[in-house]
Amino acid sequence: MKTRSSKAARLEDVARLAKVSTATVSRALTLPHKVKARTLERVQQAASSLGYVAHGAARALASRRTHTVGAVVPTLDNAIFANTIQALQRTLDEAGYVLLLASHGFDADIEARVTRTLIERGVDGLVLLGTTHHPDIYRMIESHNLPYVLTWAFDESGNHPCVGFDNRAAGICIAEHLLGLGHRRFAMVSGITAHNERAQERLAGVRDALAARGITLLSGQIVEKPYTHTGGREGMRAVLNSADSPTAVICGNDVLAIGAMAECHAQGLRVPDDVSITGFDDMEMASLMTPALTTVRFPTAEMGIYAANHLLARLDGKAVELRNKLPTQLIVRASAAAPKTAA
């Protein structure tokens, strides 16, 4: 009896040995309950005796499913992204999906390229980090009708399914903390609020919390700067020069906060002795670069779980909410202290 010598067994070989059709073997292997018990056993016996290993590409081509989900992140060096990714990974794994990970080092073109590679590999769904992406990315997603979800971002347009934070609550939280410490003179170095719901809401949260205590943030006490180190320095400088110098400065982002601290250094001011600085921990840069910075931290692991479940639901054809907000948490560190009464 001659067999295909030293060639990998295919479905057909299993079928022949089990004396059934390829269709039955396919069913037996993927939907065991759809075949008679006796048949199932024969097939399994045949498959294992031949050392059969399914051909994933053929399977993917025919079924148009790879049971794979792709995630594109800016970087893998970042502990806080790692949390989200790990949770994503775990949740997908439990549902029988494999996570394919790609990073782009904050380069939009590379991001488009790696996303394309992921789609080529046939991912059934995609997780993107952040809200702004290369138009090609959205184009590819759309033409492939690919389920996707944005994380670490809240899409103000409502056009994209996303899992983000409640930035307003975070703003309230940080303001109330500073109020509790005894601060009464505030300033905020905000991100540019135009077309940026996150920045808007953070500012709104701060404003509302202060207003509730009868404190109004005057226009000189709010300065908007781009989320850059330079922005932080410039913003801090502006704020320190304002008429009623603040005892506490809230920065709309950790990058800004780090810049703000640098400016204080440059001006010979001590933090938090001379001025308190707090921030929102967008990038988890704060804890890396200035471990003492009091910030609002975000539920990153939960975000991964949400993202995964969102995708899984869509892959099952279930309805899903488009926008999800998760609660945030204040992390108190030494950078926020009570104001010097004798300042």
Place this chain on the structure above:
Amino acid sequence: MKTRSSKAARLEDVARLAKVSTATVSRALTLPHKVKARTLERVQQAASSLGYVAHGAARALASRRTHTVGAVVPTLDNAIFANTIQALQRTLDEAGYVLLLASHGFDADIEARVTRTLIERGVDGLVLLGTTHHPDIYRMIESHNLPYVLTWAFDESGNHPCVGFDNRAAGICIAEHLLGLGHRRFAMVSGITAHNERAQERLAGVRDALAARGITLLSGQIVEKPYTHTGGREGMRAVLNSADSPTAVICGNDVLAIGAMAECHAQGLRVPDDVSITGFDDMEMASLMTPALTTVRFPTAEMGIYAANHLLARLDGKAVELRNKLPTQLIVRASAAAPKTAA
């Protein structure tokens, strides 16, 4: 003009738009130099205007290549494996291959399962860590005629392509170091040497280096134990009870060395004051658990590069050496000190 509404473009769509055959599009996209410049341009134009993304599964099915290599390692927590993996990754990437990573937590059945998954995914080659593997693994590799290479192991049978260490040189190195410190009374807690070339060679290296200085390791000064913590403790106990108690004990493996140190602790002996302990850093456990342990470290990154190049050569149909030995390096730490003259 009607197009396939909201469906991903296929090769055929690109071909139609570029007014060429699908074969030409395929060539233009994968072997650009095989088509006329003008044709190439038309095709590229058509492809990008349609936002064409290749279907990886179809491509893999037809070409029987995925440009993917799989690696199966015991664990990913281990810094030293990470070195090998990173080097592997980098080298493969430079050659246009993607590394698919799987771990099994030292469970042979899981190892077989994840390896199977990798093969299902169509890896063009496989990197295995260590020399002993589930028979199913070798069976699948063979029936798929899959290029593979073992790393972190030297296959004594010569049946498997592998990249390993020169364990004999490592043995010589460690012995000479101790001789240089002034030690003259040695013992060795070796691994089981039967059917284990690595253990044999480590012992042989030590023996030869000592013999060169006229020192003979008597049978009471050599004890063989399995590579376990308990083995290390028992071995150390045996060696300390021997007639001529040693000032330096060489352990065949870091697991043994850690066990040996535990035994010293238990007996109230100080390392290295009362006795020097050294080991071979198989698992990089030494530096994790007992940072002061003098060991031989291995060129783990080079191993990854070798493994990758071995596979790449085989995938190109080139001839390759089956067995590769890489040089090792002594890392001196506090656990090895000169013997107390007044011991």
Place this chain on the structure above:
DNA sequence: TTGTAAGCGTTATCAC
């Protein structure tokens, strides 16, 4: 240099 067409190994849609 380009086109034609036969697969690649599955799954899925039908009949039976």
Place this chain on the structure above:
DNA sequence: GTGATAACGCTTACAA
């Protein structure tokens, strides 16, 4: 419950 058989989207001889 099971069996034919037509896709799935691409590559690659082989022809032209």
